[in-house]
Structures are given as structure tokens and as C-alpha cells.
Amino acid sequence: MKKPNIILIFADDLGIGDVSVFNPQSKIKTESLEQRLAKQGMFFTDSYATSALCTPSRYGI
Helix, strand or coil, rough: CHHHCCCCCCCCCCCCCHECCCCCCCCCCCHHHHHHHHHHHHCCCCCCCCCCCCHHHHHHH
């Protein structure tokens, strides 16, 4: 069985509405995310963080 390629993008202080793949009116244009990753792969709209601060969340991964 072929193992899938997994790319985890973990960004600090970035909301779902900030990237244009989820929000076409976003001021941040993310053409590569839209054209390659989102259209050719799979993306998720729900996620959970281990903390409101970034350091514990990074450590939790």
C-alpha cells in the first residue's frame, strides 16, 4: 500500500478567513494553496488547538 504524502502547515495567528482558499475576499492571496494543494489534495475546515498560545500548541504536535 502506498503511503500518502502529508503536509502540515502550522501558522501562528492565522484564521480560516485570512487565506483566500477559504475566503475569496481575503486580503492575503494564497494562489499556491488554491491552485495546487487545495484543488489536488484534501483540506480540512475544522481543527482544534491544545492551547490559545502558540508554544503549547506546537509542543502538542
